[in-house]
Amino acid sequence: MGRRGASRLVAVALAAGSLMVLPLAAPASASSASCKTLNSKPPTSSKGVLTSHSTVSKCTPTSSTGGSGTGVSLIPGVWKGKKVEALSTTTWASGKGTTITTLVYTAAKSVGNCPKGSILRETSVGTVVGGTNKAFPVGAKITATVCVAKNDSATLAPGTVETL
Secondary structure (H helix, E strand, C coil), rough: CCCCHHHHHHHHHHHHHHHCCCCCCHHHHHCCCEEEEEEEEECCECCCEEEEEEEEEEEEEEHHHHHHHHEEEEEEECCCCEEEEEEEEEEEEECEEEEEEEEEEEECCCCCCCCCCCCEEEEEEEEEEECCCCCCCCCCEEEEEEECCCCCEEEEECCCCCCC
16 A cells, blocks of 8 residues: 555544444344434644544434534554554533544445545444443444545445444
């Protein structure tokens, strides 16, 4: 992976990671929460650390998510081959608390069903490590799939929702 590709993977990881506290893999019947939209702005860089700000919305049940959340992800430049690690904190709406996760991002070999113009599709896998929202317990496993645009903003891959 060249320098540009590696930089883009980090940017994408941040764009997607801010709110990756909810896995995509679980069927709806087995999940306790889901969010239908994710919007991540392109990340910013300061002193070698990338930071991304994101939002999730259309989240249910509102009793545990408040209906939406805002997130911040930090990537300090920890690389493991073609993978990137991050720490993400989500603050849920309506005073529903926070969820803190560690995440590892891996770029897919193709953009799959991402919208035209997408430059990358990636999968995030992680674990809840803390926070004040007890609906998302420490140790819960998380995954998500996102599409990244040329400006490094990200959205959920078509046909997917974040679930936990």
